Amino acid sequence: MGFLGRNRSVITLLLAVFVLMVLLSFSARELVGVSWIERALHRLGAPFQHSVAVVVSFGREVAQSVRELSTLRRDNARLQSELEALNFKYQNLVEARLELERIRALLAYREEQAALDLILARVISRGLTTWHHEVVIDRGFAHGVQTGDAVVTHRGAVGRVIEVFSTSARVLLITDPRSAVAAVVQNGRDGALAEGDSSMLGGVRLARLPWDFPVAAGELVITSRLGDVFPRDHAFVIGVVAEVVTSADGLLKYARVVPAVDFGRLEEVLVVRRVTP
Amino acid sequence: MNKATLMLCILTVVCVLLHGTLMPSLTLFGGRVNLLVALVAGVALHYGTTSGMVVALGVGLLADTLFVGVFGLAAIPLVVIGYVVGLAERQFFRDEPLVAVAVGFISIVAFELLVLLLSRMAFGVWWGGAFVQAFVPTVLVNGALIPVFLFWLARILPRRKREVI
Numbered sequence: 001m002g003f004l005g006r007n008r009s010v011i012t013l014l015l016a017v018f019v020l021m022v023l024l025s026f027s028a029r030e031l032v033g034v035s036w037i038e039r040a041l042h043r044l045g046a047p048f049q050h051s052v053a054v055v056v057s058f059g060r061e062v063a064q065s066v067r068e069l070s071t072l073r074r075d076n077a078r079l080q081s082e083l084e085a086l087n088f089k090y091q092n093l094v095e096a097r098l099e100l101e102r103i104r105a106l107l108a109y110r111e112e113q114a115a116l117d118l119i120l121a122r123v124i125s126r127g128l129t130t131w132h133h134e135v136v137i138d139r140g141f142a143h144g145v146q147t148g149d150a151v152v153t154h155r156g157a158v159g160r161v162i163e164v165f166s167t168s169a170r171v172l173l174i175t176d177p178r179s180a181v182a183a184v185v186q187n188g189r190d191g192a193l194a195e196g197d198s199s200m201l202g203g204v205r206l207a208r209l210p211w212d213f214p215v216a217a218g219e220l221v222i223t224s225r226l227g228d229v230f231p232r233d234h235a236f237v238i239g240v241v242a243e244v245v246t247s248a249d250g251l252l253k254y255a256r257v258v259p260a261v262d263f264g265r266l267e268e269v270l271v272v273r274r275v276t277p
Numbered sequence: 278m279n280k281a282t283l284m285l286c287i288l289t290v291v292c293v294l295l296h297g298t299l300m301p302s303l304t305l306f307g308g309r310v311n312l313l314v315a316l317v318a319g320v321a322l323h324y325g326t327t328s329g330m331v332v333a334l335g336v337g338l339l340a341d342t343l344f345v346g347v348f349g350l351a352a353i354p355l356v357v358i359g360y361v362v363g364l365a366e367r368q369f370f371r372d373e374p375l376v377a378v379a380v381g382f383i384s385i386v387a388f389e390l391l392v393l394l395l396s397r398m399a400f401g402v403w404w405g406g407a408f409v410q411a412f413v414p415t416v417l418v419n420g421a422l423i424p425v426f427l428f429w430l431a432r433i434l435p436r437r438k439r440e441v442i
Contacts, residue, residue, distance in 0.1 A: 125297035128344040128351055129392055130309055130411040131404050136297070136343070163346050170346060177402045199406030201307070 102268050109154035110270060116231060117273040119143055121151075123266050124168065133159075133176035133196060133263065139271060140167045150230045150272040156237035156260035157181065158269050160229045169271075173263055174238065175202050182227025183238050186220040194221060194238050194257065202263055204239055206255040215255050217241050231272055281435040285320060285332055288430075292316045293339045308414030311385060313340055315423045317355045318362045318384040319430035322377070326363025333359035347399045354391035358384045374424070381423030385416050 004011065103120065110118045121137035128134075139145050141164045151158040151171050159179060163170040172179050176196040183194035183206065190213060197203035206221065221238045223230040230236055239257040246253040292312040300309045313336050321329025337352025345351060362380055393408055 125343060126301040127297075128340060129311075129389065130301075130304070130307060130415060131408050132345070132396070134344070177404055177407065178400050197407065198402070198404050201407045201410040203407075 099267070105154050106268055106270055113234065116234060117144075118152075119145065119271040119273060121145075121169075121269050121271055123269065131201060133173040133179075133202070134162075135159075135171050135173065135266065137169050137171055137269060137271070138167065140165045140169050142166045144273055145169045145271050146274060148229065149274060150236075151269050152230075152236050152272060153261055153266070153269055155262075156239070157223055157230060158261055158263075158266065161271065171269070174204055175259060175263055181229055181238065182224035183221050184224045184235075185215050185241070186222050188214040188219075190214055191224050191226060192221075192255075197256065200256065202259070204257040204259055206241075206257060209253050209255065211246065211251055211253060213253065215241055215244055217243055221255075221257050279435075281324075284434060285328075286335075288316055289332060289335050289339065293336060293343065296340065297344055304414075305418045306414040307411060308416070308418035310422050310426075311388065311415070311419050312426075313337070313351065313355060314358060314384045314388045314419065315381075315426040316430070317359045318380050318423060319427045320434075321359045321362035322366050322380060322427060323431055323434050325366055326360055329359030329363040330356050331359075350392060350395050350399060353395060354388045357391060358387055361387070377424035377427045378420070380427065382416065382420040385419035385423065389415060 106120060110116075110120070119139055121139040121143075123135045124138045125136040126134070137145075137151070145161055145164050147161055147164050149161040149169075151160060157174055159171045159173040159176075160181075161169045162172045174181055174194065174196060177198040179196045181194045182191065184191050185206075192206040192209055192213070192215075194204050195207045197205040199205075204221075206215065209215065219241045221241060222235040223238060225232040225235075237260040239259040241255045242258045243256045244253055245256070292315070296312045300312060303309060317329060317333040317336055320332045333355035334352060337355040338348065340351040340355075341348045362384060365376070365380065389408075389412055393404060397403055
């Protein structure tokens with residue numbers, strides 16, 4: 001006979017006492033509060049309960065995540081496309097704002113120069129090669145543009161119209177070696193010819209100046225009243241003298257001029273219509 | 278009009294328009310990709326001399342009308358390129374990558390120099406230093422990118438038929 005068989009009565013007694021004490025503790029709770037058995041059981045069971053609760057909670061979260069995964073993917077794709085669309089719209093808005101600023105500056109200039117008949121035009125195409133300094137604008141004889149009209153921006157002289165079509169015109173920039181514009185050095189008021197610099201891409205030079213011609217680096221060069229391209233009663237900035245170079249024999253010199261207009265970023269221009277009597 | 282002709286017509290118009298509008302704003306160190314040369318060289322390499330010259334004539338005259346106003350300034354160099362590249366196509370294996378690179382370099386150098394020469398004749402002006410400043414980056418950019426365009430063109434153009442002359 002084993003241990004249980006030998007002590008059956010004692011074990012039965014202990015179990016009965018235990019059950020009764022449990023019952024007693026439940027029935028007496030309102031009277032004596034939490035019993036020591038309950039406290040002991042809670043103390044022993046709490047870590048297990050906590051662990052189980054954590055595992056259950058984790059499992060619940062995993063299940064929830066799995067359920068939400070397909071929704072998240074859908075939402076992510078939708079948000080991604082929305083972000084791209086918004087980004088595109090934002091870029092368009094930035095571009096529109098920049099364009100607005102440029103056009104506003106040109107229109108302000110047009111209002112200032114009320115005596116001039118100015119037509120706002122956009123650059124729609126550029127020359128055949130990088131060294132042909134020509135642009136095509138979106139205004140032609142249908143808009144009153146004529147061959148020989150001057151083209152300017154609020155920053156200065158751009159060039160002249162060399163060919164006109166119904167809704168477009170070709171403009172020769174002052175930086176092209178084929179271009180020559182009557183100019184004066186602003187301070188000295190001495191006249192010179194501003195030609196497109198054939199030795200420097202995108203430059204202008206005051207060519208064939210006598211050795212004693214008064215010009216120095218930093219001086220402003222503007223269009224002359226003697227020329228027939230730009231209006232005689234207005235002066236447009238051509239650029240700033242960057243360097244004066246004397247020829248080897250010392251008889252002549254020329255001045256390199258950095259144009260006032262950034263021709264690489266030329267997008268809108270003003271065509272100065274000739275006033276025909 | 279067969280598929281190849283239609284595609285070449287579309288490519289001609291698209292390339293000429295992009296050359297004057299998009300390409301000038303995509304310059305790299307002052308050099309811009311010359312789509313006119315790329316298209317003519319690609320067609321000549323793909324279909325041969327006659328097709329290359331016909332496309333060159335179309336591209337060149339359209340470019341002259343839109344960009345220059347002097348007929349022949351772009352057309353003559355492009356026709357020459359179409360002819361020479363077409364001849365090269367007969368001599369070399371055209372799918373060889375080195376041939377595409379060589380064609381890119383030689384075509385752009387020939388185009389720039391011929392346009393310079395013709396500009397001098399047409400306008401009586403010498404570009405000199407300005408040309409040199411633009412020439413090196415233009416040749417490098419085009420020499421690197423025209424082969425890519427040629428391979429792309431070879432993939433999209435309908436199957437080639439060798440010309441019988």
